[in-house]
Amino acid sequence: MTPVAIVGAAETERLGRVPDASVLELNVEAARRALADCGTSPAEIDGIAGAFDPRQVAHVLGVRPRWIDGTNVGGCSFLLHVRHAVAAIRAGHARTVLVTHGESGRSRVGSPPRPPDPASLPGQFEMPYGARAPFTRFTLPALRYMKTYGLTAEHLASVAVAQRRWAAGEPRALRREPLSVDDVLASPLVAHPFHVPECCLVTDGGGALVVAGGERAAEARAVPVLGAGEALGAPLIAQMPDFTRADVAARAAADAFEEAGLGPGDVDHVMCYDAFAHLPLMGLEAMGFVEPGEAGDLVAAGGTAPGGSLPVNTNGGGLSYTHTGMYGMFAIQEAVRQLRGEAATQVRDAEVSAVLGFGGMFTTASVLVLGWDAGG
Amino acid sequence: MTGTPVSRSRQPLPEPVATPQTAPYWEMAAAGVLALRRCSSCSAAFHGAVDCCPECGSGATGWFAASGRARLYSYVIVHRGEGGFTERTPYAVAVVELEEGPRMLTGISGIEPTPESLVLDMPLQVAFEKRGGYALPVFAPAEGVQG
Numbered sequence: 001m002t003p004v005a006i007v008g009a010a011e012t013e014r015l016g017r018v019p020d021a022s023v024l025e026l027n028v029e030a031a032r033r034a035l036a037d038c039g040t041s042p043a044e045i046d047g048i049a050g051a052f053d054p055r056q057v058a059h060v061l062g063v064r065p066r067w068i069d070g071t072n073v074g075g076c077s078f079l080l081h082v083r084h085a086v087a088a089i090r091a092g093h094a095r096t097v098l099v100t101h102g103e104s105g106r107s108r109v110g111s112p113p114r115p116p117d118p119a120s121l122p123g124q125f126e127m128p129y130g131a132r133a134p135f136t137r138f139t140l141p142a143l144r145y146m147k148t149y150g151l152t153a154e155h156l157a158s159v160a161v162a163q164r165r166w167a168a169g170e171p172r173a174l175r176r177e178p179l180s181v182d183d184v185l186a187s188p189l190v191a192h193p194f195h196v197p198e199c200c201l202v203t204d205g206g207g208a209l210v211v212a213g214g215e216r217a218a219e220a221r222a223v224p225v226l227g228a229g230e231a232l233g234a235p236l237i238a239q240m241p242d243f244t245r246a247d248v249a250a251r252a253a254a255d256a257f258e259e260a261g262l263g264p265g266d267v268d269h270v271m272c273y274d275a276f277a278h279l280p281l282m283g284l285e286a287m288g289f290v291e292p293g294e295a296g297d298l299v300a301a302g303g304t305a306p307g308g309s310l311p312v313n314t315n316g317g318g319l320s321y322t323h324t325g326m327y328g329m330f331a332i333q334e335a336v337r338q339l340r341g342e343a344a345t346q347v348r349d350a351e352v353s354a355v356l357g358f359g360g361m362f363t364t365a366s367v368l369v370l371g372w373d374a375g376g
Numbered sequence: 377m378t379g380t381p382v383s384r385s386r387q388p389l390p391e392p393v394a395t396p397q398t399a400p401y402w403e404m405a406a407a408g409v410l411a412l413r414r415c416s417s418c419s420a421a422f423h424g425a426v427d428c429c430p431e432c433g434s435g436a437t438g439w440f441a442a443s444g445r446a447r448l449y450s451y452v453i454v455h456r457g458e459g460g461f462t463e464r465t466p467y468a469v470a471v472v473e474l475e476e477g478p479r480m481l482t483g484i485s486g487i488e489p490t491p492e493s494l495v496l497d498m499p500l501q502v503a504f505e506k507r508g509g510y511a512l513p514v515f516a517p518a519e520g521v522q523g
Binding site for chain 2: 124140236243
């Protein structure tokens, strides 16, 4: 198939607390930086995607798109945007697509209000029980997983520890101070069994990507999209088919690897959505990097940390780098940096990266396989 | 005016609002019955808001009274409550597997919300918590329920 690549990528200059920028401004700043990253003018952009409001972003930038994707299925939306953009470019619906993210997750500047809807499914069957914030719902499968596979509190804590070790080498990470398993277990509980360091940060920031095909996909810093997948599951967490397995991630990964003609053994670097510490464990298993129940031992032994056999979440992830609320954009950004050889925590000879995003708890997942197929 | 007590504004706990399709669920709950749907085509039982079978797509489903027996499938103990739930912390958000098969998210009553008390797979029995004009199905340890 015609190669299509991420040709431009950038984050907002500041991440963390950015009280002087609205959601729209964060989207636009990220877009302008991604355009500058690949020497592209707004006039060249003919497709726009984003989970906030691509209409406003396009208008402010002076982009006149003939292809629009406003998909918002939660934190993995940007992975879907990339997949949809690749298809649109191959279909001739657009030539150069801009995907933007900006979110004032901490400062809530210019953020659309999200009033609870008491007649919605969550409004009737979750919120009356005090289950609304992600830490009350996304976390629910953990104890069942722990009982099924004998995962311990120390295993869970080791996810936060491994990622903090990566963050120590990433100057832009919000949390860089050393962290031990004992530190994690001595921290306040947010929702048992999750302590503060096992729950993501809440930050402001943004990021954007430029996706293009043709000659642009062969540029030196272009990162080809080898395969992608997306999958949808139950909107209510209680109806997730199996609490010990992220089936949506498994389905999305199967499609992504099939399209890429690659398997987990070909992957050098992984980004695995980590709003909470159990997600990298369930994600690694769902994507096929380890057998069900084995991820905890891999992480506790340092296998995903600096120097390990499978580098995972090398920016520190949502737990230590940044988490605006819809983290998927930052997972893609770090994969692009690693594959370009421009990451602060550069993994040697990284040629293939797999990126997993979740959205709306375990309702949606998407996987991107990025890089170069050594055999092709 | 001095001497007026400063009222601590207590945020109310959220109430559900029934839709036409879920009204029977909440009416049965108010009568002390946990309702499930059953598909008249394939007999699948499900905890669903809409008249559509998730197994076969049939729109011919009806309500029936579940036994109210369940086992504790998974949970979290929330220490950082939002809104009106701030005063309830720590409290459990649980997922139970009903005897008939479907799972539902719920609250736990009649037992301390501690990891020691809440043991996965423990048998539970439905109970009802009044919330405004509604009765919320929650679950209590099965042995603690009087017939």
